[in-house]
Amino acid sequence: xxxxxxxxxxxxxxxxxxxxxxxxxxxxxxxxxxxxxxxxxxxxxxxxxxxxxxxxxxxxxxxxxxxxxxxxxxxxxxxxxxxxxxxxxxxxxxxxxxxxxxxxxxxxxxxxxxxxxxxxxxxxxxxxxxxxxxxxxxxxxxxxxxxxxxxxxxxxxxxxxxxxxxxxxxxxxxxxxxxxxxxxxxxxxxxxxxxxxxxxxxxxxxxxxxxxxxxxxxxxxxxxxxxxxxxxxxxxxxxxxxxxxxxxxxxxxxxxxxxxxxxxxxxxxxxxxxxxxxxxxxxxxxxxxxxxxxxxxxxxxxxxxxxxxxxxxxxxxxxxxxxxxxxxxxxxxxxxxxxxxxxxxxxxxxxxxxxxxxxxxxxxxxxxxxxxxxxxxxxxxxxxxxxxxxxxx
Numbered sequence: 432x433x434x435x436x437x438x439x440x441x442x443x444x445x446x447x448x449x450x451x452x453x454x455x456x457x458x459x460x461x462x463x464x465x466x467x468x469x470x471x472x473x474x475x476x477x478x479x480x481x482x483x484x485x486x487x488x489x490x491x492x493x494x495x496x497x498x499x500x501x502x503x504x505x506x507x508x509x510x511x512x513x514x515x516x517x518x519x520x521x522x523x524x525x526x527x528x529x530x531x532x533x534x535x536x537x538x539x540x541x542x543x544x545x546x547x548x549x550x551x552x553x554x555x556x557x558x559x560x561x562x563x564x565x566x567x568x569x570x571x572x573x574x575x576x577x578x579x580x581x582x583x584x585x586x587x588x589x590x591x592x593x594x595x596x597x598x599x600x601x602x603x604x605x606x607x608x609x610x611x612x613x614x615x616x617x618x619x620x621x622x623x624x625x626x627x628x629x630x631x632x633x634x635x636x637x638x639x640x641x642x643x644x645x646x647x648x649x650x651x652x653x654x655x656x657x658x659x660x661x662x663x664x665x666x667x668x669x670x671x672x673x674x675x676x677x678x679x680x681x682x683x684x685x686x687x688x689x690x691x692x693x694x695x696x697x698x699x700x701x702x703x704x705x706x707x708x709x710x711x712x713x714x715x716x717x718x719x720x721x722x723x724x725x726x727x728x729x730x731x732x733x734x735x736x737x738x739x740x741x742x743x744x745x746x747x748x749x750x751x752x753x754x755x756x757x758x759x760x761x762x763x764x765x766x767x768x769x770x771x772x773x774x775x776x777x778x779x780x781x782x783x784x785x786x787x788x789x790x791x792x793x794x795x796x797x798x799x800x801x802x803x804x805x806x807x808x809x810x811x812x813x814x815x816x817x818x819x820x821x822x823x824x
Contacts, residue, residue: 446534449478449486452561453536456570456588458620461538474537480530489559492533495577496520498558502710505633547586548614548624549574555584565798567593569724573627581629584614587724589621593797595724596623603723606699608647610719628719630710634747637739640716641709642762645735646769648699655731657693660785661686667792675795681812682791685784688819693781696732696772701725704735705742730789733763737786745807756783787811 446463453461475492526533555574562569568590576582600616612626702725711718767774791808
């Protein structure tokens with residue numbers, strides 16, 4: 432256990448780092464105090480850190496516990512953790528947890544919250560989430576209305592120069608199935624404000640309601656030839672740097688057998704369709720899909736379906752993807768029957784390779800080789816290559 436009074440050296444070391452991060456987010460001087468006796472009651476914040484001491488999220492020392500109720504998870508372990516966190520929050524003893532520290536922040540009083548779409552005179556309560564470090568790293572700031580939670584807003588900032596928020600505002604907003612209400616977008620300062628989607632998350636198996644939603648994103652009549660798709664994939668592989676030559680070789684082997692004469696249906700793609708990005712008002716049929724930052728108007732069908740199953744398996748099951756094909760194929764049959772197409776086993780395999788190679792290339796360049804999902808997708812490609820080698824040996 433770590434106690435704040437014994438952590439002066441730590442605070443001195445990291446307060447400047449955290450100040451720089453917050454200043455970068457808000458484009459304004461934000462100071463995190465480095466002296467414990469400077470902490471004033473009204474400006475206290477809990478800083479939750481990852482194990483590597485990077486910043487995970489910031490929670491006000493005093494504030495509305497609605498901040499902790501946002502998008503209540505429905506898995507039993509998550510519920511238990513959340514209840515315990517709320518109790519500790521109300522008792523003001525979170526500071527005694529490992530990797531939790533109390534800092535004072537100055538500079539928020541002068542922030543013009545109205546420019547972000549906050550409609551009230553009184554400033555909002557803040558709950559700041561810092562995304563996993565990567566090229567497209569974002570910060571999420573919940574602008575919380577203490578009296579009316581339904582009026583709370585979500586403010587997204589692009590921390591790095593790769594601003595996928597612009598893509599959400601343009602591509603994501605152009606997809607009719609995206610229910611998100613966007614309020615303010617500023618490309619120069621790289622932030623996007625939207626209304627809060629109320630509801631709860633559930634770590635659920637891909638089901639028919641998900642499939643019906645995804646098949647509604649298929650662009651009827653639009654198809655791409657196998658020759659065109661292969662050329663596109665090969666260009667993506669060619670963008671990998673020399674340090675990833677072994678990945679490139681593996682992907683080339685998987686791409687090569689795709690038939691030049693094949694025709695693949697196009698679809699609007701969410702790009703990160705996963706359990707964490709589905710908000711239920713009633714399970715299993717009433718839900719909203721959020722976080723359209725990786726949306727694409729010109730991708731291939733089935734991409735989101737594969738992504739959902741693999742991300743769930745990677746993050747929550749971790750049994751590997753070897754036994755998933757039969758389940759995904761059943762779901763893919765329903766997905767295509769909704770638009771009058773009967774998918775063959777060969778087509779399914781080609782869609783799988785296209786989806787995995789595309790996702791792996793994008794994730795590798797964005798998050799790097801240590802990313803858990805990057806490693807997971809690499810394992811899928813290795814397994815497919817082994818199966819191919821057995822076929823022809």
